[in-house]
Amino acid sequence: MTTQNLPPPFVVIEGVINTRSVGGFPTSTQSNIVKPIVLFRSADPSRITSKGKEQLLALGVRRVFDFRADDEIASYKSTTPVIPGVEFLRAPVSESRVFDPVSLGARMKEFAGNELETFVTLYHEILEIGGPAFEQVFRHMLDKPDEPCLIHCTAGKDRTGIFTAILLMLLGVPDEEIIKDYALTAVGLEPYLPLLIERFKQQVSGDLDNWDGAMKMVSSRPETMATTLNMVREKYGSADGWVTSHTSLSKQDILALRQNFLVKV
Numbered sequence: 001m002t003t004q005n006l007p008p009p010f011v012v013i014e015g016v017i018n019t020r021s022v023g024g025f026p027t028s029t030q031s032n033i034v035k036p037i038v039l040f041r042s043a044d045p046s047r048i049t050s051k052g053k054e055q056l057l058a059l060g061v062r063r064v065f066d067f068r069a070d071d072e073i074a075s076y077k078s079t080t081p082v083i084p085g086v087e088f089l090r091a092p093v094s095e096s097r098v099f100d101p102v103s104l105g106a107r108m109k110e111f112a113g114n115e116l117e118t119f120v121t122l123y124h125e126i127l128e129i130g131g132p133a134f135e136q137v138f139r140h141m142l143d144k145p146d147e148p149c150l151i152h153c154t155a156g157k158d159r160t161g162i163f164t165a166i167l168l169m170l171l172g173v174p175d176e177e178i179i180k181d182y183a184l185t186a187v188g189l190e191p192y193l194p195l196l197i198e199r200f201k202q203q204v205s206g207d208l209d210n211w212d213g214a215m216k217m218v219s220s221r222p223e224t225m226a227t228t229l230n231m232v233r234e235k236y237g238s239a240d241g242w243v244t245s246h247t248s249l250s251k252q253d254i255l256a257l258r259q260n261f262l263v264k265v
Contacts, residue, residue: 137149
């Protein structure tokens with residue numbers, strides 16, 4: 001499995017799906033862009049091949065952050081790859097309401113009933129519990145601004161997508177660019193949806209007759225991220241407001257992120 005024959009920002013790491021770079025985005029100042037290759041994002045890399053390991057190293061990645069909950073990893077019988085020179089760090093964004101097998105089955109039914117509302121609720125929950133995990137990545141970016149890292153969850157869409165959205169908001173990337181980046185996950189996952197659905201079936205507890213909710217759960221529609229960005233501003237004032245209220249990062253740290261990762265056109 002890998003992301004084959006897709007244009008940038010997708011990159012090929014054999015055995016890893018929905019892999020793409022984060023960087024090169026325009027910003028609202030119009031004189032700056034996001035530094036090319038700030039980080040990489042992907043789905044679960046546990047099936048990475050030997051060639052994929054070489055490709056990951058060639059991208060300069062030396063640290064990988066895993067946002068998955070412990071019960072996800074156990075249910076998929078997923079193993080952390082061993083790649084000399086690459087450190088894999090657990091940064092779980094987990095709460096029983098969100099990702100345990102019983103709650104995931106209930107959540108799928110909610111997706112079948114109201115996809116947009118369920119996504120916004122889920123993403124708000126991720127933001128409420130994800131501060132410590134996301135802070136680990138921000139600290140890496142502050143401490144090692146010249147060393148790209150990789151972040152992932154199961155599909156590389158929800159927790160990974162919310163972290164990416166917050167980062168791009170901090171860096172002044174316009175909403176339309178953040179929305180387009182989120183929607184690219186539909187392209188990255190499309191060839192692998194049958195496998196992904198099977199993995200969800202392994203994880204979910206209970207008998208679901210209607211898998212329409214599962215298909216909606218793996219969607220990444222533009223309106224979902226557009227509504228989420230509005231939710232961030234409504235709940236926290238801004239991405240800056242979320243960072244300073246849910247992590248120990250200061251306003252000076254946010255300025256440092258901008259100084260490190262914005263470059264002149």
